[in-house]
Amino acid sequence: MRESTVPLACGHPAPIPPADGPAGYVILSTRRVAPDTAERAPGTILPTGARICYGCADALQRRDIETADAVTVYDATGNSGYGRTGWRGNVTTWTGGYLGTVIGRSVYRNGLTGSRMTALTVRTAGGRILHGRYGSDWSQAVTLRPSRSAR
Numbered sequence: 001m002r003e004s005t006v007p008l009a010c011g012h013p014a015p016i017p018p019a020d021g022p023a024g025y026v027i028l029s030t031r032r033v034a035p036d037t038a039e040r041a042p043g044t045i046l047p048t049g050a051r052i053c054y055g056c057a058d059a060l061q062r063r064d065i066e067t068a069d070a071v072t073v074y075d076a077t078g079n080s081g082y083g084r085t086g087w088r089g090n091v092t093t094w095t096g097g098y099l100g101t102v103i104g105r106s107v108y109r110n111g112l113t114g115s116r117m118t119a120l121t122v123r124t125a126g127g128r129i130l131h132g133r134y135g136s137d138w139s140q141a142v143t144l145r146p147s148r149s150a151r
């Protein structure tokens, strides 16, 4: 990918996006401490609205999934069909970066609405166990949280 000479807030060069493609950077919706991957001094605060590269955005999510009360990820395994359990796969950032391994999966039908649901149990690289569920009919984005006993 071609790069411009104007760096992003993380210190990495901004890519020049194709006319019909993604922007090539992420805009922070809240202020964050720069990730270890950033070309910035440790502890540097990136303000709300700062533009950072995909690699640094993934690094922030890898940090979040080990510490945050809730983190939104993508189920990269895809739907595994009704009644299947124990299907393993990965959850990722929206750009596809690894965030954790699916160690439990259950697909079921919501008795009230009739919609198909997927429940996941995920183990992070740091060993944290998180749970989440999503409506299989409309999205693979899922918000994971620690189990009550682990809080």
Ligand SMILES: [Zn+2]
Residues within 6 Å of the ligand: 008, 010, 011, 012, 037, 038, 039, 052, 053, 054, 055, 056, 057
């Ligand atoms: Zn960066």
